[in-house]
Amino acid sequence: MNHTPVQAADGTTTHYRICPLCEACCGLDVQVQDGKVIRIRGAEHDVFSAGFICPKGYALKDLHEDPDRLRQPMIKRNGQHVAVSWDEAFAEAERLLKPVIAQHGRDAVALSVGNPSAHKIGLLLYFAKFARVLGSRNIFSASTLDQMPKQLQSGLMFGHWLSVAVPDIERCDYLLVLGANPMASNGSMWTVPDFRGKAKALRARGGKLVVIDPRRGETAAVADAHHFIRPGGDAFLLAGMLHTVLAEGLEKPGRLAPMLKGLDDVRHAVATFSPEAVATRCGVPAETIRQLAREFANTPRACIYGRIGTCTQRYGTVASWLIDTLNAVTGHLDSEGGAMFPQAAAFAANTQGKPGQGRGVTRGRHASRVSGAPEVYGELPMTLLAEEIETPGDGQVRALISVASNPVLSSPGGPRLAQALQKLDCMISLDIYLNETTQHAHVILPGLSPLEEAHYDVAFPQLSFRNHARHSAPVFAPPADHSPEWQTLLRLAAMVAPEGKLPADPLLADDALLLDDLNRSAGPQAQALMAALSADGLRGPERQLELALRSGPYGDQFGRKPEGLTLAKVKAANGGIDLGPLQPRLPELLRTPSGKVELAPALCLADLAEAAKELVPATSAASKDELLLIGRRELRSNNSWMHNLPTLAKGPMRCTALVHPQDAQRLGLSDGGRAELSRGGQSIEVPVVLSDEMMPGVISLPHGWGHDQPGTKLGLAAQRPGANLNAVLDDTLRDPLSGNAVLSGVAVKVRALQPAEVT
Ligand SMILES: Nc1nc2c(c(=O)[nH]1)N[C@H]1C(S)=C(S)[C@@H](COP(=O)(O)OP(=O)(O)OC[C@H]3O[C@@H](n4cnc5c(=O)[nH]c(N)nc54)[C@H](O)[C@@H]3O)O[C@H]1N2
Ligand SMILES: Nc1nc2c(c(=O)[nH]1)N[C@H]1C(S)=C(S)[C@@H](COP(=O)(O)OP(=O)(O)OC[C@H]3O[C@@H](n4cnc5c(=O)[nH]c(N)nc54)[C@H](O)[C@@H]3O)O[C@H]1N2
Numbered sequence: 001m002n003h004t005p006v007q008a009a010d011g012t013t014t015h016y017r018i019c020p021l022c023e024a025c026c027g028l029d030v031q032v033q034d035g036k037v038i039r040i041r042g043a044e045h046d047v048f049s050a051g052f053i054c055p056k057g058y059a060l061k062d063l064h065e066d067p068d069r070l071r072q073p074m075i076k077r078n079g080q081h082v083a084v085s086w087d088e089a090f091a092e093a094e095r096l097l098k099p100v101i102a103q104h105g106r107d108a109v110a111l112s113v114g115n116p117s118a119h120k121i122g123l124l125l126y127f128a129k130f131a132r133v134l135g136s137r138n139i140f141s142a143s144t145l146d147q148m149p150k151q152l153q154s155g156l157m158f159g160h161w162l163s164v165a166v167p168d169i170e171r172c173d174y175l176l177v178l179g180a181n182p183m184a185s186n187g188s189m190w191t192v193p194d195f196r197g198k199a200k201a202l203r204a205r206g207g208k209l210v211v212i213d214p215r216r217g218e219t220a221a222v223a224d225a226h227h228f229i230r231p232g233g234d235a236f237l238l239a240g241m242l243h244t245v246l247a248e249g250l251e252k253p254g255r256l257a258p259m260l261k262g263l264d265d266v267r268h269a270v271a272t273f274s275p276e277a278v279a280t281r282c283g284v285p286a287e288t289i290r291q292l293a294r295e296f297a298n299t300p301r302a303c304i305y306g307r308i309g310t311c312t313q314r315y316g317t318v319a320s321w322l323i324d325t326l327n328a329v330t331g332h333l334d335s336e337g338g339a340m341f342p343q344a345a346a347f348a349a350n351t352q353g354k355p356g357q358g359r360g361v362t363r364g365r366h367a368s369r370v371s372g373a374p375e376v377y378g379e380l381p382m383t384l385l386a387e388e389i390e391t392p393g394d395g396q397v398r399a400l401i402s403v404a405s406n407p408v409l410s411s412p413g414g415p416r417l418a419q420a421l422q423k424l425d426c427m428i429s430l431d432i433y434l435n436e437t438t439q440h441a442h443v444i445l446p447g448l449s450p451l452e453e454a455h456y457d458v459a460f461p462q463l464s465f466r467n468h469a470r471h472s473a474p475v476f477a478p479p480a481d482h483s484p485e486w487q488t489l490l491r492l493a494a495m496v497a498p499e500g501k502l503p504a505d506p507l508l509a510d511d512a513l514l515l516d517d518l519n520r521s522a523g524p525q526a527q528a529l530m531a532a533l534s535a536d537g538l539r540g541p542e543r544q545l546e547l548a549l550r551s552g553p554y555g556d557q558f559g560r561k562p563e564g565l566t567l568a569k570v571k572a573a574n575g576g577i578d579l580g581p582l583q584p585r586l587p588e589l590l591r592t593p594s595g596k597v598e599l600a601p602a603l604c605l606a607d608l609a610e611a612a613k614e615l616v617p618a619t620s621a622a623s624k625d626e627l628l629l630i631g632r633r634e635l636r637s638n639n640s641w642m643h644n645l646p647t648l649a650k651g652p653m654r655c656t657a658l659v660h661p662q663d664a665q666r667l668g669l670s671d672g673g674r675a676e677l678s679r680g681g682q683s684i685e686v687p688v689v690l691s692d693e694m695m696p697g698v699i700s701l702p703h704g705w706g707h708d709q710p711g712t713k714l715g716l717a718a719q720r721p722g723a724n725l726n727a728v729l730d731d732t733l734r735d736p737l738s739g740n741a742v743l744s745g746v747a748v749k750v751r752a753l754q755p756a757e758v759t
């Protein structure tokens with residue numbers, strides 16, 4: 001039974017809905033009258049988010065009602081997209097896709113999967129199934145524009161890509177934040193609704209919040225201290241801090257000591273990274289580095305948290321590794337108020353299998369065809385998609401299936417990729433807009449409105465500040481003939497499966513794939529389990545969820561622990577079920593072959609040795625007419641796809657370049673004037689805002705803009721299109737360990753535009 005919507009005397013109903021727009025995963029109350037949303041508020045009774053909401057949460061109404069949101073499949077005829085029936089769309093997809101596989105093999109079909117898929121249970125679970133059936137090596141995702149360094153580092157140290165430690169903020173007394181702005185982003189790789197309230201409480205109990213960022217932004221504004229850092233300098237700063245901790249004998253791993261492996265190697269590796277040696281490279285004075293190391297190490301409940309700014313740089317994996325190494329050697333890993341590991345109720349690999357030991361992670365099981373970049377977590381770097389399409393030869397990518405992905409705006413080298421997409425024999429997009437990427441698709445298969453779908457977060461309880469299990473039912477029934485995305489993916493899976501291997505009917509395909517999985521995991525009990533799971537008519541993602549919850553760490557184990565969780569119990573709980581504060585999980589969580597925390601992975605040591613070469617001589621700053629470009633997130637925007645929603649689009653233009661007045665003076669830039677940013681033959685024009693929030697020499701611009709492409713259908717966004725930051729970022733720059741793109745600290749030429757030059 002679902003928790004039933006609350007009916008008011010005035011005829012309105014209030015529905016509980018978990019917001020799928022960002023990682024905070026807030027519970028919302030959606031009030032409905034006569035089939036229309038009349039109000040959205042934070043759900044006070046949500047056990048996890050307790051009433052918090054941000055302006056994007058209200059915009060779910062706009063998204064639901066947006067006339068430009070696709071409600072019917074589209075196919076391209078004579079260069080124009082036209083709406084067609086679902087049958088026609090699937091027939092066209094099959095007509096284009098099958099010959100590519102028949103003639104060129106499975107690797108000729110690439111997949112590109114984007115951020116919103118992490119927020120949809122159907123997309124997340126069934127994309128994985130689809131990718132397995134397809135069996136292509138060419139898988140690209142937003143992960144290599146974002147957090148792959150953190151996943152690789154966590155995999156190397158703890159044995160699984162998703163064993164990521166997050167700040168235990170409610171018990172923390174010293175939080176050092178690098179390269180994150182949770183006041184704008186609402187948290188990332190850390191699910192923490194109402195960061196402001198939690199930061200305020202931390203400070204109220206005498207704790208300290210310190211921010212390291214080339215921009216003194218919204219999070220720095222609520223912190224006790226802020227220090228500028230040269231973009232890309234984090235690995236150097238962190239190595240300097242670790243050097244200080246070890247040189248001054250501040251390490252105290254405590255109960256972790258017997259679980260740590262490689263401390264001597266770490267000591268040796270950071271020996272050359274004294275605060276004096278790194279200061280110029282990271283732009284943080286040596287004395288500040290020492291002070292940061294000392295106060296962090298000496299506060300009993302302390303934590304370092306690094307996010308996108310620390311990942312999207314040349315030494316992204318090394319920086320991420322140094323963060324958790326610092327947390328570990330000071331005894332702040334896996335301890336209250338430090339960096340702790342959530343225990344999700346469902347789907348967490350680190351709650352399955354043998355506790356305490358495992359196979360660990362391997363990378364480089366195959367390499368990209370053209371540049372030879374190693375596979376990481378089954379993926380190749382997103383910045384290499386264009387060359388895989390452009391470069392002729394065996395294994396050339398000739399078809400692309402994009403799933404909730406807009407790499408033309410989100411990936412460096414976007415304009416080059418847009419050109420490449422034109423050359424494909426087949427492009428199929430699962431998306432809800434005709435936008436900068438999907439305009440190149442031969443077939444677009446739309447998803448539902450978030451208000452038409454049930455929701456349970458698969459990924460984010462694995463990254464949450466507190467353990468919980470929450471489910472929300474659809475607010476509105478989906479249109480009768482609209483294929484939900486998990487079924488769309490199964491229909492595509494049947495097309496690409498070897499002949500006769502998978503039924504074309506998505507419900508039968510779902511049964512077949514689940515039974516396969518159960519045969520592998522449960523052996524002789526597979527049939528009985530299948531029957532039990534399917535008893536209440538459960539199918540698709542909800543049946544997977546029932547299996548995951550019941551067999552999970554809090555589950556009823558199919559009756560063996562009757563007090564345990566089932567899907568029905570989670571559904572019936574109004575506002576979800578609180579599973580308590582984070583608990584120590586080491587060594588049980590570990591899946592490394594050694595059964596220890598690997599403090600000194602060989603890959604990281606080798607790359608730190610590379611970084612050491614940059615210490616002497618100190619690298620010079622950008623040339624006089626160049627600034628180092630960094631990204632920015634705005635509360636009323638979300639990556640590339642929410643600029644068409646009226647409540648978010650109103651107000652001042654957000655795609656602006658922030659420049660320090662000192663730089664402005666040198667470059668002849670003025671507040672409100674326009675500048676041209678250029679690099680590698682590409683240029684964009686943006687409005688300039690002068691701001692002493694900026695570190696001199698650095699310029700900040702948000703990504704996800706540039707909605708001026710003909711052939712798209714984004715009426716409102718096109719009125720104020722902004723410019724595509726990724727047009728001037730370089731698709732050759734990567735962290736060689738994780739394949740993650742370098743988005744931070746790339747030097748761009750900045751030129752003031754005279755009014756007559758503005759286009
Ligand atoms: N320069 C620079 N570039 C960046 C970043 C940066 O900081 N700086 N950030 C990077 C990061 S962190 C990320 S995660 C990526 C994001 O990169 P992407 O995931 O490629 O981009 P999004 O803007 O999230 O666009 C997602 C697409 O999903 C569609 N969509 C939305 N909801 C649904 C749905 O329910 N179903 C389907 N099928 N489609 C849907 C949207 O219409 C859009 O086309 O961008 C990266 N790019
Ligand atoms: N409102 C809003 N919320 C979002 C999104 C959005 O687009 N809008 N996107 C969502 C997504 S996909 C993600 S991944 C998360 C990201 O969430 P966060 O990781 O919090 O990302 P940002 O808000 O971009 O903050 C990154 C900070 O890093 C700083 N920075 C840049 N370069 C460096 C550097 O080299 N070193 C250091 N120390 N700092 C640096 C920037 O100035 C910025 O303040 O946000 C999510 N939430």
Ligand code: SF4
Pocket residue numbers: 019020021022023024025026052053054055056057058186193
């Ligand atoms: S913070 Fe994120 S999850 Fe919460 S309402 Fe805003 S967009 Fe939705």
Ligand SMILES: [Mo]
Pocket residue numbers: 115142146
């Ligand atoms: Mo992201």
